[in-house]
Amino acid sequence: MTVYIVIMILRAINMYVQADLTQLALDLTIGLSAQDRFERLLAVVRRRVNCDAAALLVFKDQQFVPLAIDGLFTEVLGRRFKISEHPRLEAIARAGDVVRFPSDSQLPDPYDGLIPNHSDNLQVHACIGLPLIAHDRLIGALTIDGFNPQQFDSFSDSELRVISALAAASLNTALLMQKLESQVVEVSSDTEVLNRHASQQEIIGQSTEIQSLKQQISAVANTDLSVLITGETGVGKELVAAAIHNQSTRADKPLIYLNCAALPESVAESELFGHVKGAFTGAISHRQGKFELANNGTLFLDEIGELPLSLQAKLLRVLQFGELQRVGSDKSLKVNTRIITATNRILHQEATEGRFRFDLYHRLSVFPIHVPPLRERGRDIVLLTGFFWNAVRRSWGSPM
Structure with a gap:
């Protein structure tokens, strides 16, 4: 009788294990959002291996x-872990197979101080890393x-490899669906362009507002529609413009930046359209x-609401x-330039009150995008804290 009970228990355990792995496989085929898929994956993993993080x-x-976490502080989602700075993650990246770190490994853990109720370094603990491979990459x-x-x-x-393979399939599916790409901006040597490192170009956040x-x-990136980005000062309108360009078919061409608010009216036309020799003094x-x-x-024309009325017609x-015609020239030049504009003003009201042309407003706002302020997406604050702390840490040369 005792043997029979043991056998039944073992069968039940095996069915439970298979159910978990089956759920991972099924999640690949149903219409989940990427974030839901990631969170369900971690829930299954944590239940399956009974881990703490x-x-x-x-x-x-x-x-x-980080795409999804379980058992770690939320701010981890805002951090970026360079493998050159984190030996354990570098080992996982180079292994190509399951990595079991010795419980007393001297390699610092990237999550030290980031696990609730464990503010100290984890000197002795169990740690496994599973590299996720797709198409040998x-x-x-x-x-x-x-x-x-x-x-x-x-x-x-072998059991961990099954989890690794399903996790890799899940991640690869999400990457293909969302076409996640590094946000790198083309740099030109003779003009002002958006010139920041890709990691600083990220739009950080998982709130409903940021997902929208x-x-x-x-939706608009791969079109040539004019985009008007609105929002308060400091909400990240420039990041939105960069994201639109980088996801477009023009991504391998320059993204040129011009702040209309910083342009004296006397030179604004030349800055926009150029000039010929002798067109004016200088x-x-x-x-x-x-x-x-x-x-x-x-x-990208930032602060478009500041553009003088005299230039709006041109x-x-x-x-x-x-x-267009360069200042001082009667020769017309053809250009194929996509326009993205941004403003913290309410342009429709500006047009109603005669400070902005209605016809230009309609041309610029074919696809309007509003960027919400941080106070309307409070759950993103923790992620941004982690992101900026990581950036400050690096600038100070601090190891942690």
Whole structure:
């Protein structure tokens, strides 16, 4: 009788294990959002291996970026882990197979101080890293931690490889669906462009408002529609413009930036359309304007509401006919430039009160995008805290 009970228990355990793995496989086929898929994956992993903390990370630009976490502080989602700064993650990235770190490993854990109720470094604990491979390429990692040094001894490498394979399939599916790409901006040597490192170009956040914003960016990026980005000062309108350009078919061409609020009216026309030698005092040579420099690429006009009325008609002509004239020239030049504009003003009201042309407003706002302020997406504050702390730590040269 006792043997029979033991056999039944073992069968029940095996069915429970298979059910978990089956759920992982089924999640690949149903219409979940990427974030739901990631969170369900971690829930299954944590239940399956009974770990105290787990994280799913995507690998890009020689760093791991957290996509979902369980048992870690929320701020981890805002951090970026360069493998050159984190020996354990580097070992996982290079292994190509299950990595079991010795419980007393001297390699610092990337999550030290980031596990609730464990502010000190985890000197002795169980730690497993699963590299996630798709088409012979590293796309991410799954990390599993337990406070008991022997916590994962009962799990075979074969069993962990099954979890790793399903996690890799789940991540690869999400990457293909969302076409996640590094946000790198083309740099030009002779003009002002958006010139920041890709990690600083990220739009950080998982709130409903940010998810909606990203969906709008994806919807309009691969078109040539004019985009008007609205929002308060400091909400990240420039990041939205960069994201639209980087996800467009023009991503390999320049993204040219011009702040209309910083332009004296006397030079604004030259900055936009260029000039020929002798057009005015100080014009000692021919000069291309921002429209020409952005030809076949994107021109981002920030603070468009500050553009003088005298120039708005000329800007409208370029948008209508794709032609411009340099200051001092009677020759027309054809340009193929996509326009993205941004303002913290309410342009419709400005037009109603005569401070902005209605016809230009309608040309610029074919696809309006509003960027919500941080106070309307409070759950993103913790993620941003982690992101900026990571940036400050690096600038100070601090190891942790």
